[in-house]
Amino acid sequence: MEKNTIEKLKKKIQTFPDEPGIYQFFDTKKELIYVGKATSLKNRVKSYFIGKRTSRPIEQMIHQVASITYKQTDSVIEAIILESNYIKKYKPKYNVISKDDKSWNYLVITKDEYPLVIPIRQHELKQKIEQEIKKEFQYVFGPYPGLAQKPTMKVLTKLFNLSTCQKNKKAKKQKKPCLYRQMGQCLGVCTGEITSAVYKQKVIKPLVTFLRGGKKRLLTSIKKNMQQAAKEKQFEEAARLRDQLHNLQKIQDVTLINKSFFETEETNTQEFITKIEGYDISNLGTTGKVGSMVVFVHGEPDKTQYRKFKIKTVEGQSDVDCLDEVLTRRLKHNEWKYPDLFLIDGGLPQVNRIKKVFKKTGIQIPIIGIAKGSDRKKNEIILGTTDREIIKWVYKHTK
Secondary structure: HHHHHHHHHHHHHHHOOOOOOOEEEEOOOOEEEEEEEEHHHHHHHHOOOOOOOOOOOHHHHHHOOOOEEEEOOOHHHHHHHHHHHHHHHHHOOHHHHHHOOOOOOEEEEEEOOOEEEEEHHHHHHOOHHHHHHHHEEEEEEEEOOOOOHHHHHHHHHHHOOOOOOOOOOOEEEEEEHHHHHHOOOOOOOOOOOHHHHHHHHHHHHHHHHHHOHHHHHHHHHHHHHHHHHHHOOOHHHHHHHHHHHHHHHHHOOOOOOOHHHHOOOOOOOHHOEEEEEEEEEEOOOOEEEEEEEEEEEOOOOOHHHEEEEOOOOOOOOOHHHHHHHHHHHHHHHOOOOOOOOEEEEEEHHHHHHHHHHHHHHHHOOOEEEEEOOOOOOOEEEEEEOOOOHHHHHHHOOOO
């Protein structure tokens, strides 16, 4: 690459936006030789021309780059999707050469009754023969170089109400609502409130459109369905679609490492609601009572902190007494960091009993109860606190 060409490219890069998107490197024959994604197009492309180069093929062959173009996207996740589509369509030689089984990922959608969305690494996919892939998966999206699986799945789950309830066959058989259902984020796979056909229509189909790069088409479709639902007085569904439309439009301000997407805009409760402990009692007969503790940190389940308590002192079936025992025992574990909020599966009797337990031990942490409504479809929120900011946060996240 001539010094004059380098200077021209550096000058052009200064005009690139500080926004997410993909960048494309072309050689002197105007052949696309590499495509990459970026959270900041300007900073990422500039990095190729400063500092020490790594062993990556494209950085070693940067002298072959004669021109650079870019396509800006509304979000990083859309940049990831666009990069994947370009790699699959054009097969740029330096993308193919640098292909690494450890960093190339795919998203697959299974053929289950209620399809699962699963991130899978290339080497895992390679181990399956073509017939197995066709048998197990309805769709395979990718490759996604360097995909951050956990935050990506977090974004997609929130955007499309993805469910994992179908993994727990025992809970599904009992039709017991999962915590996400109680918080209004699951559409009811666990409780049998949504059929397989409707789940595929409301959840999987929009996701597929999005992963194919059809965000604009998807937004138009959601808006049309929202208006139709409102016209037919299906207000709950219209509200769900309204929120989905808002969230899809909002991801233009979000990157995969930006937590603001998962935090409320209206209050500053994100500063103190970072850890939540949830409690539930399972009655498996008079001698088989178990208390479960689940933990969420920054909106994500932390299974390393999950605990089970075998009930020791309660005779008969009394959720109130069982919760009393479980919370009393939990509070004795000073080595377990206290949460910012206690979430109880139960109504006013349960919440009031736990407030008494807390009063005895001098604990001043907000308690919220989630009780099943009379029709078992609409949950009732029991406020065990008068803190306005906490109340705002609760209704924001349980609407």
